[in-house]
Amino acid sequence: MKAAMLYGVKDLRVEDVEEPKVEAGEILVKIKAATTCGTDLKIFQRGYVEKVIKLPTIFGHEWGGEVVEVGEGLEWPKKGIRVRAGNSAPCLHCTMCQSGKYNLCENMIWLWGAYAEFIKVPARMVLVNMQEIPQHVSCEEAAITEPLACVLHGAEEARVKLGDTVAIIGAGPIGLLHLLTLKKMGVEKAIMIDLVKERLNFAAKLGADETIDPGKADVVNIVRQMTRGYGADIVIEAIGSPATWEQSLRLVRKGGTVLEFGGCPPGTEIKINAEMLHYGELTVLGTFHTTPLHFRKALNLIASRTIDVRPLITKKMRLKDIKDAFEVLATSKSEIKIAINP
Ligand SMILES: [Zn+2]
Ligand SMILES: [Zn+2]
Numbered sequence: 552m553k554a555a556m557l558y559g560v561k562d563l564r565v566e567d568v569e570e571p572k573v574e575a576g577e578i579l580v581k582i583k584a585a586t587t588c589g590t591d592l593k594i595f596q597r598g599y600v601e602k603v604i605k606l607p608t609i610f611g612h613e614w615g616g617e618v619v620e621v622g623e624g625l626e627w628p629k630k631g632i633r634v635r636a637g638n639s640a641p642c643l644h645c646t647m648c649q650s651g652k653y654n655l656c657e658n659m660i661w662l663w664g665a666y667a668e669f670i671k672v673p674a675r676m677v678l679v680n681m682q683e684i685p686q687h688v689s690c691e692e693a694a695i696t697e698p699l700a701c702v703l704h705g706a707e708e709a710r711v712k713l714g715d716t717v718a719i720i721g722a723g724p725i726g727l728l729h730l731l732t733l734k735k736m737g738v739e740k741a742i743m744i745d746l747v748k749e750r751l752n753f754a755a756k757l758g759a760d761e762t763i764d765p766g767k768a769d770v771v772n773i774v775r776q777m778t779r780g781y782g783a784d785i786v787i788e789a790i791g792s793p794a795t796w797e798q799s800l801r802l803v804r805k806g807g808t809v810l811e812f813g814g815c816p817p818g819t820e821i822k823i824n825a826e827m828l829h830y831g832e833l834t835v836l837g838t839f840h841t842t843p844l845h846f847r848k849a850l851n852l853i854a855s856r857t858i859d860v861r862p863l864i865t866k867k868m869r870l871k872d873i874k875d876a877f878e879v880l881a882t883s884k885s886e887i888k889i890a891i892n893p
Pocket of ligand 1: 588589612613697698
């Protein structure tokens, strides 16, 4: 089968590889669509931690497709139905899982291989993190279950409340998913911050109440002006750079919450003003990845169109052109997510 193999930074090749062999408890899925992700672009451009991705590997982790082979011992799924699965499956019995922190599982299985003709879903993932895609939902849409699940987990941990004012730094795919989610959660005002004008315009179309270009204005002052001098109730960093992690701490009001959502490169350290943290009673939290519960919720919200992710797919490309797709993502100002069809 054809698959896009990642060998290293910026080294992605479409090759003929052996089709995976299905064993007991596993299934084989013919991929109908995969979607590109900010994490994929990050890995393509700068690499990633080996715990999550070991190279070389077939790349990509957001997908939907049709079950074409079912391993021994499985009553579900049936051949022919459409499913999405992964990209992770916690073990359910380590200390983290047993305390309900499934996203921090110490024996997590990660599934890569969306940019290919077929993908094999491991037995544990079939059991704990795979869902049937409802008939009216496209595989492209269903593929976005993964990033939305991460966003739902973050929004829950940040305890977003009805009537909050939220500032989101970064209007890429993840920032925009935060925007769509928080608007549905009833925030009063969503302020989007990004250096790219096209992205801010797109965010405004998706419901952002205010947009700020930090290249043109003093973000801290403007956010204060927009919030009666206080700062936002909740600030979400959705970029993953130390400068914006620190900036997010200056945009929040006293007693507010900062969610550092975008992952920085390993070894990154940031400065926090101790006075602000203590006397201002800030809550600063990070969230990583997500849980099977949130995957299920995310697919349901996509299916009901409570969170309509369709506008985020701004382009479609073929698997053979995957390298070009990443060039487009790295340079384009207007493409958000690209659907890759085999
Ligand atoms: Zn993703
Ligand atoms: Zn575990």
